Amino acid sequence: RASWRRLLGPRGALAWENGKTSPRAGDWVDHVVVSCGAFGLGVVEPENPARPMAGAPRLQAGDVLEGRIGEGDDATHVRVRLNDGREGLVPRSRDEEGKRRVLVAPKASAPDAASRRPDVPFSQKLETLRAACASLAVPWEEGHVDVRCRREDVASAASALAAALPARDFRKIWRFDFLDEPGMDAGGLAREAWAAVAAGIFDPSGPRWRLA
Numbered sequence: 001r002a003s004w005r006r007l008l009g010p011r012g013a014l015a016w017e018n019g020k021t022s023p024r025a026g027d028w029v030d031h032v033v034v035s036c037g038a039f040g041l042g043v044v045e046p047e048n049p050a051r052p053m054a055g056a057p058r059l060q061a062g063d064v065l066e067g068r069i070g071e072g073d074d075a076t077h078v079r080v081r082l083n084d085g086r087e088g089l090v091p092r093s094r095d096e097e098g099k100r101r102v103l104v105a106p107k108a109s110a111p112d113a114a115s116r117r118p119d120v121p122f123s124q125k126l127e128t129l130r131a132a133c134a135s136l137a138v139p140w141e142e143g144h145v146d147v148r149c150r151r152e153d154v155a156s157a158a159s160a161l162a163a164a165l166p167a168r169d170f171r172k173i174w175r176f177d178f179l180d181e182p183g184m185d186a187g188g189l190a191r192e193a194w195a196a197v198a199a200g201i202f203d204p205s206g207p208r209w210r211l212a
Contacts (some may be wrong), residue, residue, distance in 0.1 A: 002179045003204070008131070009029050028067070028068045028081065029066070029068065029106055029107070030067075030107040031065060031066070031067035031078055031080065031104050031105065032062065032063070032104070032105060032107045033062060033063040033064075033090075033104055034103060034104065035061055035101055035102060035103055036058075040057075040059055041058065041060075041090055041103060041104070041123055042058060042059075042090070043056035043059065043080065043088035043089065043090055043114070044077075045066055045089070047085060049077060049089055051179075053088045056082060056152050057085070058167060059090065059104075060143055063079065064107060065083075066080065066081040067081070067104065069092075076091060076092060077090060078090055078091075078104050079102075081157065130159045131180050136171050137171055137172070138168070138171045138173070141170075144172050145161070145172050145175070146175050147161060147175065147176045147177065147178065147193070148175075148179060149178070149179060150180070151196070154176065154196045155199065155200025155201065156200065157196045158174075158197045159201070174193075175190065176189045176192075176193040177189075
């Protein structure tokens with residue numbers, strides 16, 4: 001789903017099933033219904049998005065159909081081609097309790113689906129995964145997390161802070177400040193801190209593990 005979220009923009013940058021890295025505006029590519037309500041996802045008239053398309057089926061999660069997001073199309077909808085040849089619009093996403101729920105998204109190549117694309121090199125899969133994760137990050141100006149602790153306590157301090165924060169804060173940028181040490185976190189301190197956190201979490205002598 002991370003890669004689907006990355007492709008919510010009109011011009012996606014991830015890999016596609018047919019090998020393209022970025023579709024041209026107006027290209028028809030496979031789209032998949034990611035989520036829908038109990039009664040499916042309705043198709044509306046292209047000329048009047050407020051009017052349901054007569055005789056159109058209710059789309060269900062997992063349905064795959066051709067779709068496009070042209071430069072002239074409504075950015076909130078995907079133009080899809082039904083089995084009977086007609087074209088309609090379906091919503092790309094909707095807001096639920098302050099969160100965006102993806103409904104329809106391009107059928108991107110999943111970075112961990114090696115059996116589907118055995119010819120894709122690991123470096124490309126890694127790049128796809130990193131781009132997908134970066135697309136989920138909360139911009140700095142919308143909030144970030146400050147962690148101030150001693151270097152030797154960074155693993156326990158970060159773990160305790162993570163346990164107390166809401167899930168959305170995990171997508172924010174975490175800035176680390178080691179007490180009694182000069183320096184400003186421009187990326188280097190964060191890398192050191194996360195390496196220490198990982199080492200602390202996977203330390204077999206720690207409280208999180210038990211020999212079996």
